[in-house]
Amino acid sequence: MILRVLIIMMLSALTACVTTETGGVGDKANRQQALSDSLQLARSYIQDKNWDAAKRHLRIALEIDDDSAEIYEGLALVFQNTGELNLAEENYEKAIRLDPGLSRVRNNYAVFLYQQKRYQKAAEQLEVVTADTLYRNRTLALVNLGRCYYQMEDYAKAESAFKRAHLMDRNSITMLYELANVYFKLEEYSLSQQYYDTYRSRVRQQPPQALWLGIQLAVKFDNQDALSSYALALKNLYPTSKEYLEYKGAFDNE
DSSP: OHHHHHHHHHHTTOOOOOOOOSSOHHHHHHHHHHHHHHHHHHHHHHHTTOHHHHHHHHHHHHHHOTTOHHHHHHHHHHHHHTTOHHHHHHHHHHHHHHOTTOHHHHHHHHHHHHHTTOHHHHHHHHHHHHTOTTOTTHHHHHHHHHHHHHHTTOHHHHHHHHHHHHHHOTTOHHHHHHHHHHHHHTTOHHHHHHHHHHHHHHOSSOOHHHHHHHHHHHHHTTOHHHHHHHHHHHHHHOTTSHHHHHHHHHHTTO
16 A cells, blocks of 8 residues: 555655764764764664664664754654554654654655544645655655545545646556546546546456446446446455445345
8 A cells, every 4th residue: 555655665765864063073973973873773673663672773863963853753653653643743743843844754744644544634744745846755645645635525636636646657557546536426437437447457456446436337337247247356356345345235235
């Protein structure tokens, strides 16, 4: 899932912050290197899910520079993964206060908020992120923004975000599905079918949510062959999925 992949991608992007106010040139260089080493070790331990070791090196980093946004981002990621959500949020907020223009932190915070189903606040963070035209993961941030609006049932804003992401990456199969899905919600069924057909032609096996969308489109266009085919695939491949339960609930009484 893109939201989970984003956390891994952001971890690899943690970099050192250069902040020293005392000492000569050599002292500054030594402190900078020590801070860089501590952050690098913390990042490695976070990737290995060794939370205690990660916190140990982040504490060392704090002793060197307690105004580094990257340190608080690291702490937020640790607390997020150990279930200490209040501490995670506190550290995300502090990192953003220290460096409001650090889009990576805002994006990680948005992922954190999305996972808690706090879609409005996540969207607020992502609006800032997607306005950063130099942010290297801007396309994925737009996808996440679209998903926030979709969850909030603001389908027009979701479509706008997905369309922008699609324009930036026309090779994205994910975007074909997202657009097909949101156009269905907007009752633009012909557009939904067009994106769905393109999506279907480019995937080897459809996930349950895509098969359920295909079934709903088949109903709209009275395509009995497609309806039977997708329903059979949903039953055989994903008999315990929520989409199959939705299908049964919609068709068992007919």
